[in-house]
Amino acid sequence: MAYDSFKILKSTAVPLPIENVDTDQIIPARFLKATERKGFGDNLFRDWRYNQDDSPKENFILNNSTFSGEILIGGHNFGSGSSREHAAWAVYDYGFRCVISSFFADIFRNNCLNIGVLPVQVSARFLSELFEIIQKKPNTELEVNLPKQTITISTTGSSESFDINDYKKENMLNGYDDIDYLKNIKEDIQKFAQNTPL
Amino acid sequence: MKQTLFDKVWDSHVVQSIEKGPDVLFIDRHLIHEVTSPVAFLGLKNRELSVLYPKRTFATADHNTPTINQHLPVADPLSRNQLKALEKNATSHGISYWGLGHEKNGIVHVVGPEYGITQPGATIVCGDSHTSTHGAFGAIAFGIGTSEVEMVLATQCIMQSKPKKMRITINGSLNRGVTPKDVALFIISKLTTSGATGYFVEYAGEVFEQLSMEGRMTVCNLSIEMGARGGMIAPDKKTFEYIKDREFTPKGTDWDKAMKYWKTLFTDEDAIFDEELVFDGSKIDPMITFGTNPGMGMSITKNIPKAENVEGSKSTYKKSLDYMGYAEGESMLGKPIDYVFIGSCTNGRIEDFRAFASIVKGHQKSENVTAWLVPGSHKILEAIKEEGLLEIFNEAQFKLREPGCSACLAMNDDKIPAGKYAVSTSNRNFEGRQGPGARTLLASPLVAAAAAITGKITDPRTLI
Numbered sequence: 001m002a003y004d005s006f007k008i009l010k011s012t013a014v015p016l017p018i019e020n021v022d023t024d025q026i027i028p029a030r031f032l033k034a035t036e037r038k039g040f041g042d043n044l045f046r047d048w049r050y051n052q053d054d055s056p057k058e059n060f061i062l063n064n065s066t067f068s069g070e071i072l073i074g075g076h077n078f079g080s081g082s083s084r085e086h087a088a089w090a091v092y093d094y095g096f097r098c099v100i101s102s103f104f105a106d107i108f109r110n111n112c113l114n115i116g117v118l119p120v121q122v123s124a125r126f127l128s129e130l131f132e133i134i135q136k137k138p139n140t141e142l143e144v145n146l147p148k149q150t151i152t153i154s155t156t157g158s159s160e161s162f163d164i165n166d167y168k169k170e171n172m173l174n175g176y177d178d179i180d181y182l183k184n185i186k187e188d189i190q191k192f193a194q195n196t197p198l
Numbered sequence: 199m200k201q202t203l204f205d206k207v208w209d210s211h212v213v214q215s216i217e218k219g220p221d222v223l224f225i226d227r228h229l230i231h232e233v234t235s236p237v238a239f240l241g242l243k244n245r246e247l248s249v250l251y252p253k254r255t256f257a258t259a260d261h262n263t264p265t266i267n268q269h270l271p272v273a274d275p276l277s278r279n280q281l282k283a284l285e286k287n288a289t290s291h292g293i294s295y296w297g298l299g300h301e302k303n304g305i306v307h308v309v310g311p312e313y314g315i316t317q318p319g320a321t322i323v324c325g326d327s328h329t330s331t332h333g334a335f336g337a338i339a340f341g342i343g344t345s346e347v348e349m350v351l352a353t354q355c356i357m358q359s360k361p362k363k364m365r366i367t368i369n370g371s372l373n374r375g376v377t378p379k380d381v382a383l384f385i386i387s388k389l390t391t392s393g394a395t396g397y398f399v400e401y402a403g404e405v406f407e408q409l410s411m412e413g414r415m416t417v418c419n420l421s422i423e424m425g426a427r428g429g430m431i432a433p434d435k436k437t438f439e440y441i442k443d444r445e446f447t448p449k450g451t452d453w454d455k456a457m458k459y460w461k462t463l464f465t466d467e468d469a470i471f472d473e474e475l476v477f478d479g480s481k482i483d484p485m486i487t488f489g490t491n492p493g494m495g496m497s498i499t500k501n502i503p504k505a506e507n508v509e510g511s512k513s514t515y516k517k518s519l520d521y522m523g524y525a526e527g528e529s530m531l532g533k534p535i536d537y538v539f540i541g542s543c544t545n546g547r548i549e550d551f552r553a554f555a556s557i558v559k560g561h562q563k564s565e566n567v568t569a570w571l572v573p574g575s576h577k578i579l580e581a582i583k584e585e586g587l588l589e590i591f592n593e594a595q596f597k598l599r600e601p602g603c604s605a606c607l608a609m610n611d612d613k614i615p616a617g618k619y620a621v622s623t624s625n626r627n628f629e630g631r632q633g634p635g636a637r638t639l640l641a642s643p644l645v646a647a648a649a650a651i652t653g654k655i656t657d658p659r660t661l662i
Contacts, residue, residue, distance in 0.1 A: 018517070024626065024631050028630055029607040032233050033609070034276070052635070080425060082326075085232065085234065102397070105392070106361075106425065116322075165220070178349055179245065185213070185222065188213055189213055189222075
């Protein structure tokens with residue numbers, strides 16, 4: 001098993017209603033010097049979260065103890081820019097298992113799926129509803145149900161379904177990753193490679 | 199069936215299609231660098247896997263390297279450690295390694311084409327989003343995450359769903375002072391940074407046919423900035439001439455065989471795209487960005503749009519202008535700048551330095567401006583010297599640095615200080631991209647040159 005399996009997540013959420021959040025904001029390049037995958041959560045949203053003297057920026061959402069949980073909700077086009085998987089690692093390492101947005105950048109979405117963070121794409125209308133209700137009642141619990149592919153606001157029952165292809169869904173439910181799959185078709189790959197000039 | 203260029207290359211690399219899932223895509227060539235590869239090698243070790251085809255992977259050090267005194271040990275211990283890890287991982291797995299100081303060292307997307315690693319019809323990946331650069335040769339090339347780097351090392355495959363297809367056609371010809379960078383910034387300003395997400399783009403039309411290979415690389419490089427998986431241009435005579443006789447391109451009868459295949463790489467007439475966009479090349483001006491993503495660009499002569507006329511969140515737009523210290527409705531012309539950066543996988547090639555030289559020749563660098571000129575590779579550094587460009591730079595008080603990614607992402611010491619304005623030929627103007635608090639204005643080498651000698655945003659057409 002490559003990572004923890006994901007089935008049903010019930011949690012409060014942290015709202016970040018900003019559009020086009022790029023991976024340089026999620027984790028700035030100067031924190032990419034590690035050769036192991038650890039400690040990235042400390043620098044999640046580093047420059048929005050801390051001043052240059054390392055003191056916390058009080059008005060940033062991660063520094064507001066009213067909001068917490070394993071779900072991060074971001075504005076449209078979340079995770080654009082650099083392909084750094086460190087961004088997904090930082091999200092995971094901080095404690096988020098699910099990111100919700102009305103639109104994700106491709107590479108970030110793939111990176112999340114590859115490490116066991118579930119990207120849930122909802123409609124713009126549902127996203128606004130989520131932002132609104134969580135601002136008003138920060139202790140609102142959300143249920144992300146992967147087997148049923150639904151997200152539900154527990155207090156209102158308001159719900160929406162989300163897409164994920166069957167292969168990736170199976171992977172997430174079982175904690176498998178693509179290498180587990182590819183290892184098993186190694187002979188096919190080697191046969192294919194014979195006809196592919198270098 | 200009528201096929202697009204993209205279909206032809208993608209379909210011929212599918213090892214297996216999973217029903218209601220991704221394709222298993224065979225990767226011909228894999229490029230790695232020090233930042234996104236160490237955890238992938240660690241993963242291999244933990245799973246007790248080896249590199250399946252080491253000759254298909256190429257390693258260069260670029261993201262985290264100093265651009266002065268490269269002959270000395272790297273001062274920062276973390277950077278030094280990461281560079282050592284790349285060297286150890288590459289050499290212990292039999293992967294060719296072009297480290298710091300190596301004559302072939304340079305930015306991964308610059309050296310790939312220089313040595314013929316990049317070829318038409320190939321699938322090329324790298325743990326770097328600007329891998330789209332290689333699409334200029336008619337390759338399918340795109341950036342991947344570290345988990346996928348590990349997959350390619352272990353199995354030479356990745357698993358991805360086939361993207362949708364978009365064609366962007368630009369007809370006509372470009373006006374004086376308008377460069378490939380302006381074409382790309384123009385397209386991104388029209389599409390926004392998410393307008394091509396989920397698509398693979400083919401660039402077609404007279405403007406791209408007329409561009410040099412360097413120019414095509416600049417355009418394809420920036421495909422990711424509108425969210426596209428990648429961008430590509432059908433190979434033609436220029437492409438074949440560029441790659442012929444390079445170290446890793448086929449020779450003799452292998453070349454003839456390859457040419458036969460490469461000549462089939464074009465979009466069939468009447469092939470269907472999911473999305474088609476057409477623009478007029480003569481309507482494009484020199485461009486500049488005013489905000490904190492590459493989609494926030496405009497003609498250098500225009501005024502910063504009012505929030506009420508901008509799509510999307512008004513609060514995000516205002517946050518962006520606040521960060522830049524600009525107000526809606528202002529003109530960019532005449533605004534003072536502090537730094538100029540020429541370099542990166544977007545505009546760090548020989549043509550870019552020629553363009554920069556064409557403007558600064560006979561002028562002096564503005565005293566208020568700090569300029570960093572960073573060639574994309576050692577080969578380019580040598581060409582700058584051989585072509586006499588270095589003399590022009592020196593006479594105009596510009597110093598040349600050593601190759602690397604440098605201030606494009608500011609992982610090394612080349613950081614723009616907080617609050618300072620930098621005109622950069624690189625690819626991203628995100629908050630803090632070039633250093634915490636730095637304010638980046640993306641532009642062409644001509645606009646950067648005009649800014650470097652005048653100390654302010656200047657239309658380069660007034661200096662040509």
